[in-house]
Amino acid sequence: ARRLLGRRNLVFVGLMGAGKSAVGRLVAQGLNIPFVDSDHEIERVSRMSVPELFQAYGEPEFRALEARVIKRLLKTGPRVLSTGGGAFINEETRALVLRSGFSVWLKADLDVLWERVSKRDSRPLLKTENPRATLSKLLDIRYPIYAAADLTVQSRDVPKEAIAAEVIASLA
Ligand code: S3P
Secondary structure, eight states: OHHHHTTOEEEEEOOTTSOHHHHHHHHHHHHTOOEEEHHHHHHHHHTSOHHHHHHHHOHHHHHHHHHHHHHHHTTSOSOEEEOOTTGGGSHHHHHHHHHHEEEEEEEOOHHHHHHHHTTOOOOGGGOSSSHHHHHHHHHHHHHHHHTTSSEEEEOOSSOHHHHHHHHHHHHO
């Protein structure tokens, strides 16, 4: 798998709650390459949390910062890069990831996603009247776009170790 990557980043994309960070971290360990999470990197450089950034500057500014951070990260590798759910939806970021990285879509059903995201209150996009319906709408809009990723792995309701092993096996 490391030979397949060369100096490219292995980029996890998919909706919030799909397990991009948890699985990505394990895959990085398994491949013995560094792991970075774009949301954490954004928080580090801005010294603000994602909800604070949304609140203070709005979604467009967050998206611009996200695109810049990912563009910079993609220049060096190999590493595992897990991205925020909206990152790959940005056309420029998507083109860049497809050109210079190897992308994995962690695909999950609404029930699995909801089960995970409803446990935490950290997603500004889900601060709506009916967050489950919002998530469902995002799924409808975004799934055809995530489908452009190089590889799709179903993120089922099994331990993250099993999903990580499946990703690594698919890369071999
Ligand atoms: C977002 C997903 C979040 C975070 C922000 C926006 C999205 O990341 O970047 O809240 O647009 O789907 P996770 O996918 O890691 O939750």
